[in-house]
Each structure stands twice: as C-alpha cells, then as structure tokens.
Amino acid sequence: YKDVAFKHKVDNFPAGTVFAIAKVINYGKITRFQLANGYYITSNQNNVNRLYYVAGGDVKRVKSVRGTHRYKDNALKHVVDWQPAGTEFDVAKIVKYGDTTRIQLANGLFISGNKKINSFIK
Structure with a gap:
C-alpha cells in the first residue's frame, strides 16, 4: 500500500x-x-x-535446502566445508548476529539462520 x-x-x-x-x-x-x-x-x-530464525528459539534440527557452507565463526567468514542439499544438522542454539541470526551447530560450527537456506525440521 x-x-x-x-x-x-x-x-x-x-x-x-x-x-x-x-x-x-x-x-x-x-x-x-x-x-x-x-x-x-x-x-x-x-x-x-520472518526470514531468519529467532535467537533463543526452540529449534533442535534443521536441513539444508540447496546445500550450505559450515563456518568456524558467526560472521560466516572462515569456511570449513560445503554440505550438500538434504544434510541435516543438530542445532546447539540460535545466535543473534547484527540484524540476522546464525545457527550454532552441536559441533561448534556455524551456518546461516536464513530459513530459505536451512529449513526447520524439529
């Protein structure tokens, strides 16, 4: 409008x-x-x-939609590796980063908190 x-x-x-x-x-x-x-x-x-998960949300598991990089840091600057579409990740917590969020995995690595990249499973 x-x-x-x-x-x-x-x-x-x-x-x-x-x-x-x-x-x-x-x-x-x-x-x-x-x-x-x-x-x-x-x-x-x-x-x-919302396009991004909410920090402190109750997300336990996400799945890569088109494939995603895993990173050492929450700034997503230091790439560790690439995970193909369909890869499932155990979530430790959702971390706020500026105006967006990142997903910290159970192994300590980070992925994007964008729901179009990593979709909610449970």
Missing part, C-alpha cells in the same frame, strides 16, 4: 516474496511494516513470516 491506513493499494505479491523492511510503524493498535521503497505491508503473522 502507498499509505499506512491501507487505503491505496499498489500490488499483490506471491507467497515467498522477500521484502526489505525499513521500519515498524504503529498505526493505532495495528502494526505495519514500512518497506525500503516507502510502501507499507501488513505485519499480521498469518501473512508474514
């Missing part, structure tokens, strides 16, 4: 579309997301999912 009141509709987007959120806006008792392009979308969790 062009406005926070949702009176001027711009477009519809298919499921799975990723948006760059600039800020969270309170409109009365309703919360909206303002996008980087100035438009607004709903924050209703029935329509919007």
Whole structure:
C-alpha cells in the first residue's frame, strides 16, 4: 500500500516474496511494516513470516535446502566445508548476529539462520 491506513493499494505479491523492511510503524493498535521503497505491508503473522530464525528459539534440527557452507565463526567468514542439499544438522542454539541470526551447530560450527537456506525440521 502507498499509505499506512491501507487505503491505496499498489500490488499483490506471491507467497515467498522477500521484502526489505525499513521500519515498524504503529498505526493505532495495528502494526505495519514500512518497506525500503516507502510502501507499507501488513505485519499480521498469518501473512508474514520472518526470514531468519529467532535467537533463543526452540529449534533442535534443521536441513539444508540447496546445500550450505559450515563456518568456524558467526560472521560466516572462515569456511570449513560445503554440505550438500538434504544434510541435516543438530542445532546447539540460535545466535543473534547484527540484524540476522546464525545457527550454532552441536559441533561448534556455524551456518546461516536464513530459513530459505536451512529449513526447520524439529
């Protein structure tokens, strides 16, 4: 929408579309997301999912969707190896890193906390 009141509709987007959120806006008792392009979308969790796992979340196991690198550090700068699609990982914890999260594995290595890269199993 062009406005926070949702009176001027711009477009519809298919499921799975990723948006760059600039800020969270309170409109009365309703919360909206303002996008980087100035438009607004709903924050209703029935329509919007987080792209990254939440730090402190209850994730025990994830599976690589397209394959993923494992890293020594949570900055994801020191690559250890590549794991193919379908590899399952035991999760020790979800660690906050800047505006995103990383998944610390049971063996101490890190992978991305992006749900499109590593999907939830349990």
